[in-house]
Amino acid sequence: MGRSLLRRAGYALLLMWLVVSLTFVLLELAPGDASLHFLDPDLPAGHADLLREQWGLNQPAHLRYLLLLRNLGSGQLGDSLVHARPVVDLLGEALPATLGLSGLALLLGFGLGIPLGVWQAARAGTRREGAVGLLLLTAFAMPEFWLGMLLVMGLSGGLALLPSSGVSSWNHATMGWAAGSLDHLQHLILPMVTLLLPSVAWVARHQRAALLGVLDADYIRTARAMRLSPRRVLFRHALPAAMAPVLTLAGVSLPALISGSVVVESVFAWPGMGRLMVQAILDRDSPVVLACFLFYAALVVLGSLLADTAGAALDPRLRQGDRW
Amino acid sequence: MVSPLHHGGPRRPGWPEGAIALALLLPVTAAVPGLLRLPAMLTTPATALSSWLGPGLAGLTWLAAVALVVVAAWRIAKPPAESPNDRGPSPWAQLRAKPRAVVGLCLVTLLVLCSALAPLLAPFDPLAPGTVPSLAPPSPGCWLGGDLHGRDLLSRLLWGGRVSMGLGLLSVGMSVGIGCSLGALAGWYGGLLERLITGTADLFLALPRLVLALAVLGLLRLSGPASLMAVVVVLGATGWMTMARMVRASVRSLADGPVARSARALGLPTWRILRVHLLPEVLSPVLVHATLNLGRVVLIEASLSFLGLGVPQPTPSWGATIALGREWLHSAWWISTFPGLALVGLVIGLELLAEAASED
Numbered sequence: 001m002g003r004s005l006l007r008r009a010g011y012a013l014l015l016m017w018l019v020v021s022l023t024f025v026l027l028e029l030a031p032g033d034a035s036l037h038f039l040d041p042d043l044p045a046g047h048a049d050l051l052r053e054q055w056g057l058n059q060p061a062h063l064r065y066l067l068l069l070r071n072l073g074s075g076q077l078g079d080s081l082v083h084a085r086p087v088v089d090l091l092g093e094a095l096p097a098t099l100g101l102s103g104l105a106l107l108l109g110f111g112l113g114i115p116l117g118v119w120q121a122a123r124a125g126t127r128r129e130g131a132v133g134l135l136l137l138t139a140f141a142m143p144e145f146w147l148g149m150l151l152v153m154g155l156s157g158g159l160a161l162l163p164s165s166g167v168s169s170w171n172h173a174t175m176g177w178a179a180g181s182l183d184h185l186q187h188l189i190l191p192m193v194t195l196l197l198p199s200v201a202w203v204a205r206h207q208r209a210a211l212l213g214v215l216d217a218d219y220i221r222t223a224r225a226m227r228l229s230p231r232r233v234l235f236r237h238a239l240p241a242a243m244a245p246v247l248t249l250a251g252v253s254l255p256a257l258i259s260g261s262v263v264v265e266s267v268f269a270w271p272g273m274g275r276l277m278v279q280a281i282l283d284r285d286s287p288v289v290l291a292c293f294l295f296y297a298a299l300v301v302l303g304s305l306l307a308d309t310a311g312a313a314l315d316p317r318l319r320q321g322d323r324w
Numbered sequence: 325m326v327s328p329l330h331h332g333g334p335r336r337p338g339w340p341e342g343a344i345a346l347a348l349l350l351p352v353t354a355a356v357p358g359l360l361r362l363p364a365m366l367t368t369p370a371t372a373l374s375s376w377l378g379p380g381l382a383g384l385t386w387l388a389a390v391a392l393v394v395v396a397a398w399r400i401a402k403p404p405a406e407s408p409n410d411r412g413p414s415p416w417a418q419l420r421a422k423p424r425a426v427v428g429l430c431l432v433t434l435l436v437l438c439s440a441l442a443p444l445l446a447p448f449d450p451l452a453p454g455t456v457p458s459l460a461p462p463s464p465g466c467w468l469g470g471d472l473h474g475r476d477l478l479s480r481l482l483w484g485g486r487v488s489m490g491l492g493l494l495s496v497g498m499s500v501g502i503g504c505s506l507g508a509l510a511g512w513y514g515g516l517l518e519r520l521i522t523g524t525a526d527l528f529l530a531l532p533r534l535v536l537a538l539a540v541l542g543l544l545r546l547s548g549p550a551s552l553m554a555v556v557v558v559l560g561a562t563g564w565m566t567m568a569r570m571v572r573a574s575v576r577s578l579a580d581g582p583v584a585r586s587a588r589a590l591g592l593p594t595w596r597i598l599r600v601h602l603l604p605e606v607l608s609p610v611l612v613h614a615t616l617n618l619g620r621v622v623l624i625e626a627s628l629s630f631l632g633l634g635v636p637q638p639t640p641s642w643g644a645t646i647a648l649g650r651e652w653l654h655s656a657w658w659i660s661t662f663p664g665l666a667l668v669g670l671v672i673g674l675e676l677l678a679e680a681a682s683e684d
Contacts, residue, residue, distance in 0.1 A: 281542035
């Protein structure tokens with residue numbers, strides 16, 4: 001246990017270092033430096049030099065790289081170049097919005113997808129299951145931003161039922177508590193549905209495949225031959241064995257599911273991590289970019305930790321630690 | 325007397341897998357000279373577009389895509405026979421028994437043919453402004469309407485399929501190449517090399533693909549043909565892990581088997597043992613996975629183009645056209661709707677095909 005923890009910590013550090021280095025290299029490779037990007041080109045050259053000196057851009061690359069590592073090592077993420085505010089504050093503002101949207105979508109996705117997948121596996125081969133499967137496939141095949149745009153077109157444009165962007169209305173401050181909460185909820189529905197549909201389809205597909213694989217096993221045939229009720233065979237004997245791969249997959253793709261919100265947040269102008277990251281990339285706001293990437297790397301580490309823990313708890317065969 | 329190299333069991337017909345592999349490799353080799361000619365396409369639209377997508381890349385890529393569809397149809401209609409004497413049910417009966425596969429096949433065939441024949445089918449130049457009235461609604465003669473600049477959206481859809489599917493095929497071909505070679509190396513040699521490769525694959529598998537692509541494309545901010553190449557490379561370099569895993573598992577289990585041992589005893593070179601005797605065994609599942617991957621890659625490319633970091637704007641790709649319609653959601657619904665439908669159709673078709681292929 002201690003050794004695996006140590007290995008995991010080493011892996012996490014390696015990943016963080018790789019993320020920082022890759023970001024640094026990419027920023028270095030890009031033509032021009034940050035000062036050119038932010039300043040009006042009509043300003044005299046002295047301004048750019050001042051800015052370069054202020055941001056330390058006039059130093060050689062390897063020194064800047066070491067300085068960056070030292071700052072990050074001591075926990076300093078620095079200030080945003082665009083907003084001139086500490087990066088930590090920006091993240092602190094964006095994180096709740098993302099957790100409210102993606103976190104909830106993730107939970108609901110598994111909460112709805114797992115029962116749906118179990119139902120599909122139990123009814124595999126019937127006409128109704130085929131139809132549901134086709135619907136789920138359609139949901140899975142839709143690009144998220146397109147689905148979001150369709151929803152906006154239909155529900156917020158055509159029928160004018162729901163707001164199409166943001167977290168709250170412009171007059172949110174004047175509303176009471178109840179009306180304010182309702183307002184938030186109304187703003188949440190469209191992005192939530194957009195995120196939820198593909199992720200439910202994705203979870204259900206994996207749950208169905210895993211359960212179907214288990215239902216083929218010899219011990220299930222034995223259980224059926226022993227006249228155990230179908231319900232008992234399904235829930236008591238088949239399902240626990242089929243949960244491990246799904247939960248493992250869930251953990252491994254935790255960052256992927258959260259990163260699915262990158263696009264959705266852009267469509268719905270949702271002020272979360274994904275939008276912050278895309279905007280920072282477009283603005284070349286390197287401290288914010290770096291912080292966002294580190295956040296995703298931390299999610300990766302967390303996800304694989306959760307996956308291994310959950311998998312090992314449910315399936316003793318996975319305790320060997322070799323997933324290949 | 326069974327020869328020591330006989331694999332045991334009935335030999336599967338070899339050519340469909342070979343043809344699919346060829347179909348995926350061709351665009352890769354064809355693309356390099358083709359993509360280099362792209363700057364012309366981006367600066368002087370109309371004529372350069374057809375010259376780029378005309379002879380070089382287009383011919384080979386679309387030959388490959390059509391071959392892929394034909395092979396898929398053949399596989400579905402006539403799965404490998406159980407024994408040499410058993411002809412199995414007739415192709416028609418096979419197709420009747422698999423309606424989902426037929427739907428998938430029809431969708432993919434339709435979209436591939438429409439894209440392949442875009443130069444013949446498209447009524448207008450997809451890049452020329454003013455060929456139809458600005459924001460023209462769908463009507464006879466202008467079936468899918470027009471965008472703000474008066475470009476015909478049907479033409480953009482047809483040509484956009486070439487760009488979206490072409491980029492997808494290229495990057496999936498790259499993934500298959502990387503996955504097969506790294507997987508085979510890891511499975512055959514084992515030891516430190518294996519641990520290095522599996523470690524790298526685990527790392528790549530954990531990173532969200534879209535974020536990685538955003539990082540590289542957004543920070544490098546390339547322009548013109550280099551940016552298209554970058555999309556291909558980034559998506560190709562982030563899609564090989566599962567295939568490497570499959571190939572490695574198969575090669576490892578076969579490396580000590582009778583086939584590989586006999587081949588080694590005969591003194592065959594390693595690459596020949598891998599290529600001729602071990603890799604064909606795992607090619608089918610790898611290609612099924614590649615089919616699924618193609619759908620995902622086309623979707624990710626669309627997302628990137630939507631965020632403005634994928635295919636640069638004048639180039640018609642499905643994702644870029646959907647992004648164009650974003651400003652006009654409430655007044656011109658037709659701009660984004662149809663390319664989205666095409667994307668959904670392609671992905672569903674590929675998924676259904678892969679499903680049918682993995683059932684065999």
